[in-house]
Amino acid sequence: MDVITFHYTISPDDFTRAGEASSDVKSKLKKMGVTPEAVRKVAIAMYEGEINMVIHAKGGEITVHISTERIEMVLEDVGPGIPDIDLAMQAGYSTAPDAVRSLGFGAGMGLPNMKKYSDEMEIHTVIGEGTTIRMVVNL
Amino acid sequence: MTVEDIRKILGAKVLVGEEHLSEEVKSACGSDMMSDVLAYSKDHSVLLTGLCNPQVVRTAEMLDIVCIVFVRGKKPDEAMLQMAAERGIILLSTGHRMFSACGMLYEAGLHGGAI
Ligand SMILES: Nc1ncnc2c1ncn2[C@@H]1O[C@H](COP(=O)(O)OP(=O)(O)OP(=O)(O)O)[C@@H](O)[C@H]1O
Numbered sequence: 001m002d003v004i005t006f007h008y009t010i011s012p013d014d015f016t017r018a019g020e021a022s023s024d025v026k027s028k029l030k031k032m033g034v035t036p037e038a039v040r041k042v043a044i045a046m047y048e049g050e051i052n053m054v055i056h057a058k059g060g061e062i063t064v065h066i067s068t069e070r071i072e073m074v075l076e077d078v079g080p081g082i083p084d085i086d087l088a089m090q091a092g093y094s095t096a097p098d099a100v101r102s103l104g105f106g107a108g109m110g111l112p113n114m115k116k117y118s119d120e121m122e123i124h125t126v127i128g129e130g131t132t133i134r135m136v137v138n139l
Numbered sequence: 140m141t142v143e144d145i146r147k148i149l150g151a152k153v154l155v156g157e158e159h160l161s162e163e164v165k166s167a168c169g170s171d172m173m174s175d176v177l178a179y180s181k182d183h184s185v186l187l188t189g190l191c192n193p194q195v196v197r198t199a200e201m202l203d204i205v206c207i208v209f210v211r212g213k214k215p216d217e218a219m220l221q222m223a224a225e226r227g228i229i230l231l232s233t234g235h236r237m238f239s240a241c242g243m244l245y246e247a248g249l250h251g252g253a254i
């Protein structure tokens with residue numbers, strides 16, 4: 001079965017532009033006729049991940065695979081890695097500095113939201129190298 | 140209620156989306172933390188916030204939020220106004236503080252929806 005793939009490079013330098021990839025995916029899925037429910041799940045999960053790549057890591061790459069059954073997002077960053085994934089997954093846990101908090105992020109809700117809005121989620125992380133998060137939303 | 144009702148109740152100024160004021164709003168959410176907002180996904184909702192940066196518009200876009208109300212007289216910049224206009228999101232600005240603005244809407248029958 002056909003799979004359409006979209007690829008994005010996430011720049012770490014410009015917080016203002018963080019979310020542009022998620023925004024692009026959202027409008028593409030909408031045009032493709034994906035259900036509003038699934039579009040919203042993908043948009044929220046990917047946006048949280050994209051923001052994390054900018055505020056906690058040094059950017060990276062996002063690849064989105066779309067088939068008739070599922071949408072798979074792979075977010076691969078160059079960053080410090082996550083030392084304790086179980087802790088990071090807890091609602092309210094955040095290491096975000098005040099500068100990030102004043103921008104409206106750092107509630108420690110991003111990873112829990114990604115889990116909540118995706119049907120499958122896997123985190124692979126290597127300290128000092130980076131984190132890869134794979135999420136799937138079933139159609 | 141409609142966005143026009145919200146505008147009246149809060150004595151708010153319309154910054155963007157004058158042409159969409161008849162849109163229906165069924166629930167509301169007030170926060171300055173965007174991930175708290177993203178945890179909340181309801182149809183036809185309005186976001187009240189004291190945060191004023193482009194990620195507020197982006198967050199509203201992801202959730203299909205109909206209208207953003209900036210409290211405490213916060214004024215978004217030109218780039219934010221344009222972002223909202225492109226996405227069909229209404230922007231309102233009120234001088235009221237967060238607590239009062241939320242209370243006024245709640246009293247008028249706009250609730251947060253069950254958790
Ligand atoms: N890509 C990443 N690289 C390194 N650390 C990360 C990454 N993503 C998350 N973390 C760590 O996990 C913590 C929790 O992440 P989560 O997204 O849940 O919350 P947050 O980003 O701190 O705040 P919020 O998402 O509510 O704005 C972060 O504070 C950070 O320490």
Ligand SMILES: [Mg+2]
Nearest residue numbers: 048052110111
């Ligand atoms: Mg986060």
